[in-house]
Amino acid sequence: MPVTLLPSPFPRHLYYEALALQPIINELSCKVANDLQFLQTTFQDVIKADEFTKNLLDINLKVNRDGLAQPVKFCINRSDYMLDRTDSRYPFRMRQVEVNAISCSMAAHSLNVSKLHEYIFKKYNIELRNSCEMPKNGGLELVADSLIEAFNIYNKPNSYVLFVVEDIAINFSDYYQIEINILKKRADIKSLRVPFSKLQDTINLGPNKELFVDGKEIAVVYLRHAYDPHHYEFSGSWETSLTVEQSRAIKCPSVNYHLAGAKKIQQVLNNARQLERFLTTKQANQLSEVYCKIWSLDSEDGYRLAKERSDGMVLKPQREGGGNNIYLDAIPKFVENLENDPVQRSQYILMEYIKNPSEKNWIFRNELCENDFSCDKIVSELGIYGSILDQRSSILEDKSSGYLVRSKRLGVNEGGVASGYAAISSLLLLDDLGNDESLYYQT
Ligand code: ADP
Numbered sequence: 001m002p003v004t005l006l007p008s009p010f011p012r013h014l015y016y017e018a019l020a021l022q023p024i025i026n027e028l029s030c031k032v033a034n035d036l037q038f039l040q041t042t043f044q045d046v047i048k049a050d051e052f053t054k055n056l057l058d059i060n061l062k063v064n065r066d067g068l069a070q071p072v073k074f075c076i077n078r079s080d081y082m083l084d085r086t087d088s089r090y091p092f093r094m095r096q097v098e099v100n101a102i103s104c105s106m107a108a109h110s111l112n113v114s115k116l117h118e119y120i121f122k123k124y125n126i127e128l129r130n131s132c133e134m135p136k137n138g139g140l141e142l143v144a145d146s147l148i149e150a151f152n153i154y155n156k157p158n159s160y161v162l163f164v165v166e167d168i169a170i171n172f173s174d175y176y177q178i179e180i181n182i183l184k185k186r187a188d189i190k191s192l193r194v195p196f197s198k199l200q201d202t203i204n205l206g207p208n209k210e211l212f213v214d215g216k217e218i219a220v221v222y223l224r225h226a227y228d229p230h231h232y233e234f235s236g237s238w239e240t241s242l243t244v245e246q247s248r249a250i251k252c253p254s255v256n257y258h259l260a261g262a263k264k265i266q267q268v269l270n271n272a273r274q275l276e277r278f279l280t281t282k283q284a285n286q287l288s289e290v291y292c293k294i295w296s297l298d299s300e301d302g303y304r305l306a307k308e309r310s311d312g313m314v315l316k317p318q319r320e321g322g323g324n325n326i327y328l329d330a331i332p333k334f335v336e337n338l339e340n341d342p343v344q345r346s347q348y349i350l351m352e353y354i355k356n357p358s359e360k361n362w363i364f365r366n367e368l369c370e371n372d373f374s375c376d377k378i379v380s381e382l383g384i385y386g387s388i389l390d391q392r393s394s395i396l397e398d399k400s401s402g403y404l405v406r407s408k409r410l411g412v413n414e415g416g417v418a419s420g421y422a423a424i425s426s427l428l429l430l431d432d433l434g435n436d437e438s439l440y441y442q443t
């Protein structure tokens with residue numbers, strides 16, 4: 001895993017603001033996910049051209065129509081933010097990039113990097129000034145505790161937590177640390193890891209829709225895969241997803257939460273007025289403070305801005321996991337052919353580009369320092385973890401804690417770690433960020 005040598009400075013008050021927003025984000029996700037009609041209406045144009053989203057929506061509709069075998073719904077999410085310095089009235093503002101609702105990874109690595117940075121500070125006697133803080137990182141704990149709670153709700157001794165993973169588990173150490181963390185707390189909770197593509201050979205439903213894998217009853221299905229169309233490139237993939245969703249096992253996420261995390265939802269609920277449909281006015285105002293402007297590409301304004309103001313925009317389809325967005329000056333050429341194609345245009349959202357301030361740091365990849373040991377200009381993105389367990393839209397448990405910092409070289413657009421763009425960092429909270437030239441500077 002690539003890591004930074006030093007933690008990333010971040011304004012203390014904005015970090016605590018992000019933590020305070022997480023319960024609101026959890027509540028919003030829960031309400032959106034459980035509003036079947038809202039999901040159907042929001043995606044009605046998207047699915048005309050987007051087969052992947054259509055399949056997810058169809059599964060959600062089918063399991064609701066057939067009657068839910070499992071009324072408890074579960075999601076571990078992560079809300080990602082960047083600092084923004086475009087508005088001269090504020091030294092820095094925080095803007096939300098997106099809320100991830102499926103396979104929110106790196107909680108374990110993030111904790112390890114926090115510990116690594118604490119160790120480096122201790123070993124080299126780097127003293128924290130009074131106002132600095134390296135906050136506790138509870139992301140791994142949140143993931144493990146939430147999976148344990150879901151297991152308890154299922155309430156069947158000798159059942160299992162199933163990790164659904166990629167064929168070649170490149171991120172196995174993240175899974176492994178979650179499993180170990182669960183075992184430390186509850187030695188009786190066993191887990192299994194099965195690649196998504198191998199699941200169909202081993203699963204079957206019992207008389208009460210219990211999910212069995214090789215005869216072992218599954219209490220909780222934790223999806224760390226199956227969020228990208230490429231993951232479905234084997235025969236029977238959608239039938240596998242449907243079987244899992246139809247089962248009594250508690251899914252993380254259930255398909256309705258997966259859908260609620262889509263970029264289209266983010267665009268439709270892009271202002272306080274729209275948010276008031278699900279939240280109080282106070283909550284809606286608080287949350288919309290960190291929103292960027294977002295347009296649908298099938299709106300007149302959206303299409304015009306994509307052609308004319310591409311220097312400040314990101315174009316996004318309904319995809320997760322990195323590598324799918326179109327950035328800045330690549331946008332006009334990309335949208336050129338879509339002018340008379342509203343069906344294709346409706347798949348995309350257009351988002352203001354966040355101008356993240358840079359900092360100085362060193363990135364280590366495969367034990368080697370990038371950039372020949374020279375200090376790099378990097379930009380960092382903060383993610384806050386949350387989790388929700390609900391029963392017919394009333395929240396049973398919800399948690400907000402822990403963080404991930406992903407840092408990438410200035411000028412790199414994408415931000416994923418597993419996808420090879422970013423390194424993992426940790427937080428150094430400061431009160432006077434703007435003045436600390438030695439660690440942090442604006443470009
Ligand atoms: P994905 O679902 O593929 O992770 P994201 O919306 O998170 O898609 O975008 C991927 C990365 O692109 C982010 O992690 C971030 O680094 C960058 N990015 C996304 N939106 C913006 C934006 N509005 N401004 C600047 N960078 C962005």
Ligand code: MG
Nearest residue numbers: 080098100321
């Ligand atoms: Mg992302």
